[in-house]
Amino acid sequence: MDTNEPTADPLYEQLLRLVQAIEATRKAVLPRSDQELLQSIVDAAARIFGAAAASISLVDEQGQMLEFRVAYGAGNKELVGMRIPIDKGIAGYVALTGQPIAISDVRKDPRFNQDFAKSTGYVPGSILATPLLFEERVIGVMEVLDKISAPSFGLQDMELLGIFARQAALAIHHSQQTQGLSEALVRGLKELALADKSEALAELFSRLAEEQRDQGQTDDLLALAGLIHDISALGEAERKACLDILAVFREYRQRRQRYF
């Protein structure tokens, strides 16, 4: 918070609590950063699919490169941060076509960029790669490598990883969205608090703080979005923030309902 603000103001105190509550909620629902979120996703993927290694790469803004953001298992340190053209390699194929593929005997696969693999010190025997799709767009690729209990990944692994990847893509998008919005929200609320100290507003904040305390993690975010909607009339930035939050959540819940 800005230290220039009057710390003795009760409204300010309330606002501070609110902002802390928002922060707490976000941390409780999602890991602290995108990086942590991605890491927890690949760790989980490797465990679920019995894979010796796993990675997530994301498509850059120009749609021309894939950047490896997180990895689990052998070669993970070397892999993170590497960029490959989207028209090369297995991850590139999946990113371009939006179609998953399972390959065993991968050493024979020329799409699998051998030099690149060797530079990470790890050449896998089997690969299962699936797109991370958000709103019909490929935002990245998740790969699991070397199934421990079998020579190759099967069709069922492919289907399971597809479902897992869809949830992962939603979480990644949601995390990016929430992080950006949370900052905008805090800024907006600070401005709001300084501009208008009416009783109605104070009541709103206290109600908000109360709801934050009493409800479960995910419901907290929904309640927050509903309340933010009430104050959305106060400014365009706030209104947009509210709409975005609601839209993201609505979609998230709908997709979950549809597939589970």
Place this chain on the structure above:
Amino acid sequence: MSDEQLRPAWSEQFTVDALQELTAYGPIAQITPEWAWGGSTGLGIRVAVVDSGLEYDHPALEGCVRGGVGVDFDPVAEDGVRYVEENQPQDMFGHGTACAGIIHSLAPQAELYSVRVLGKKATGRAAQFAGGLRWSVEQGMQVINLSLSTAKEEYYALFHQLADEAYFSNLLLVSAVNNIPTPSYPSLYSSVVSVAAHEGHDPFTYYYNPNPPVEFGAPGIDVEVAWKDKQYLVSTGNSFAAPHISGIAALIRAKHPELTPFQIKTVLWACASNMQRMVD
């Protein structure tokens, strides 16, 4: 959560437990695989492989590639794409060559054409895709193998139109469904032959699913396929199921050139491995 809940309907229908036995009666029951494609080699049938390109000189293709086109995204061009003729086409990844190898193994005298619809960027793919279909229709292809699909809703109408155009041009469009449970166009249209993978390996064993949208199941699991740079590998995906049906369709078309796409679909239905034919 059980495995059953996680399996998307279209591959579930071709598992051993879920497979339904079907029965054909009357004159239609007289259609047998022997009648449909026995002795056929697919001679002279033009098959377009809309994919990552074809490696024209891959030994698995035995010189059956007759030419092709590269469809590149170009936002200022008409229809958003540029067509570059490729007499000796290459394959970016190997996926198209894999599909072509399967078609060629079933229909050795069919003529294959490379229609490359992938480029160096992730954007514009659906436009390339549509361009590839349009080119195939205009060039008078008789079978199009489409082992790629798009989930983009905005292309629903365009692909629908192109699928109908192909159908009315007497062109059979064989399309793989995506392996992940998301809508995939054009595989979900009734005018195309949609294919998912089943667990078997015999190239001529395929099944009909009486609960569409996905109508046919063909081999697609751990298939040894041809790949870029004259190599081979073992891969899994619905991508490799579609070319099995494309190959059989080429055989049928060569032997029965009078049949329309609608009739070929009926022949495929009658000859499915889960069909019992009750002849009076």
